Amino acid sequence: MKAVKFKNRNWDVAGILQFPKDFDETKRYPAIVCAHPISSCKEQTAGNIYGKALAEAGFVTLAFDASNQGESGGEVRFLEDPATRVEDFRCAADFLTTLDYIDEEKIGVLGVCGGGGYAANAAMTERRFKAVVTVVGANYGRLLREGDFTADAAIKTLEGIAKQRTAQARGAEPAVTVYRPNSQEDRKAAGLNDIDIIEAVDYYQTPRGQHQNSPNHLRVDSLDKAMAFDAFHLAELLLTQPLHVVVGDKVGAFGSYRDGFELFDKAASKQKSIQVVQGASHYNLYDTPEYTSKALEQIIPFFKAHLA
Template structure:
């Protein structure tokens, strides 16, 4: 394992390279960019589950913190900007092509949750990615537009952001919100009982997955940037690389189950597959021993087929 930095515009993006057993820097290896979920960081599922397992399977893997988040640079902090997130992937590919031990013709990408949506969007125009995997990939823009599942949720959110930006332009401090409740007690008080939210709190806010680089902070005025974003827009035209989609059949509010089928049906990929892990929830596929094992039983052969 090696800590690395690469550039996105004029700031550093922080990453972790992981190497196969008996790595020999005089040889060339296939490589996989591993993208973390929204609100997450490189040390969580993207790096310590999928990045680690794929390195053990013979690939070089690169997990990185999104710009403006974690150990990566970029101002302002706690920003969730789809355009910048997608550019991070291109910069990761740039970085890998500078490494003598990476085969630049054999670079793949894997994204978890919102990172899966971003991975798909990046792969449409980043042709150095030769194979794409999503694990409970979610379309962040779609999720935001649904909001509280009322017809005018998106418009009400945008009106609120407009008022917040006006206040900030006049000197107010930026508003910081949370992605999820900070505790199960807060969740219960808010009367939220969906399985994805329950398990999000359990994963991120307890020792199970908690990490200081994932502080549960989100700038409110970044939501407008994602509201009009569709991770799968033009997938029917531009997403032609081999594609493997992993979802669980325990359906929650984040919508990764239906997003998985939408992506599968929409993509232009001629070599595509969808894997439904029975009995698995969204967060089981973050770090659940049995669920991730079953996912990797198909992910590793997929990457071996198209990269190795």
């Protein structure tokens, strides 16, 4: 494992490279960029589960913190900006092509949850990605637009953001909110009882997955940037690389099951597959060995087939 930095515009993006056993820098290896979920960081599922397993399978893997988040640079902090997130992927590919031990014709990409949506979107225009995997990939813009599942929720959210930006323009402090409740007690008090929200709190807010680089902070005025974002827009035209989609069949409010099938159906890829992991929830596929091992049983051969 090696900590690295690479540039996006004029700031550093922090990453972790992981290497196969008996790595020899005089040889050339296939590589996989591993993208973390919304609100997550490189040390969580993208790096410590999928990045690690793929390195053990013979690939060099690169997990990184999104710009403006974690150990990466970029102002403003706690920003969730799809355009910048997608550019991070291109910059990761740039970085990998500077390493003599990477075969630039054998670079793949894997993303988990919102990172899966971003990975698919990036691959449409980043042709150095030769194979794409999404694990419980979610379309973040779609999730925001649905809001509380009322018809005008998105408009009300945008109107609130407009007022917040006006206040900030007049000198008010930026508003920072949370992605999820900070505890199960807070969740219960808010009446949030969906399986995805229950398990999000369990994963991120307990020793199970908690990490200092994932502090549960979100700039309110970044939500307008994501509201009109559609991770799968033009997939039927531009997403032509081999694609493997992984979902769990325990369906929750985040919608990754639905999004996975939408991406699979839309993608122009001639070689595409979808894997439904039986009994798995969204967060089971972050770190529960019973289910991540099932996902990896198909992910590893997929990448070996297309990056060999």
